[in-house]
Amino acid sequence: MKIGLYFGTFNPIHVGHLIIANHMVENSDLEEIWMVVTPHNPFKKKSSLLENNHRFELVYRATENYSKIKPSNIEFKLPQPNYTVHTLAHISDLHPENEFCLIMGEDNLKSFHKWKNYEVILENHHIYVYPRIAEGKVESQFSNHSKIHKVDAPIVQISSTMIRNGIKNKKNIQPLLSKEVWEYIDEMNFYKK
Template identity: 35%
Template sequence: MSDRIRTALLGGTFDPLHNGHLTIACSVLEQNLADEVWLIVTPCNPWKTDQKLLDDQLRYEMVSEAVKEMKGVRASDYEFKLDKPSFTANTLRRISADYPDREFILTIGADNWVKFNEWRDHKFIQANYKIIVYPRKGCEVKELPASVTLLNSPLEDVSSTIIRNLVSKGEPINHLVPESVARAIREKKLYQQL
């Protein structure tokens, strides 16, 4: 048995972070699939290079504030120092070298798992890392290899896109995001115009 700290990496633009992200993190910990969950705030999605995002540091600060009281969950700006876009395999190689005391576990949605074979260096990832797949609406996951675990987590009917659209229409989001995120969006007047 390894003495390394099992650390699940849940990457995303978190534009903004919502309750669904936190449900996934909590489910990973509750099911003892990892000792810690790091929410990796990514500067850009390699598959959505034309995506307009809030400032990296602002998104990181919102995630940090939302998880600061959550035992076992932390925000990470690790990808900020990597070349952009940072593909997952590159991030895993670098972070594993920088933190040899940790066993990193990739955490992805079922929507990403169904197209995982299109990812850059997907064979390297699957050969060297455990993977946790969380459910996504409309994505059925069939058979999984032994190194891949399907997370038993409720399906949250929320997305960052939905939240941005609600904010731009002046509709409430308090039931969809942590209170600190709702406050930051309100005080900084974020997502007012899309």
């Protein structure tokens, strides 16, 4: 099975993430999307992150009604800080029957040459890129690479930061979250301080 891995802190997961994941699985040759909840992104402040189990629960609830989109906590068991190249090697060893591909926004592709062992990732995995509005150009080596596939997904300008700030400032952000995610956040009083 050809599976796309969509990594994120998902703090929280919102409809933008679901729109992209669903578009990718419905409009490419990917058969499933696994939403990989990352325990801690080295580029983000840890203090603003909900605990791993709560973010996984939000992704689980958000994807429950999508048969082709699954939550994954595979990185929770790996040593931290973790790098995508290690996760890809680990998940490929665990599930050799599947072909794993990486899903990323165009903004990440622009800095992909700075990723740890990016050449190894490209050697062993295909990358599916969705459009994002971002400054700068994609490195020429990635422009027409045979393993990099651009998928004409909708540009979604919703961010988890926007949602967290909206909740903190008592704004109605319900349309930006699935019903199940909103109910869990509200019930647990997340992001209110």
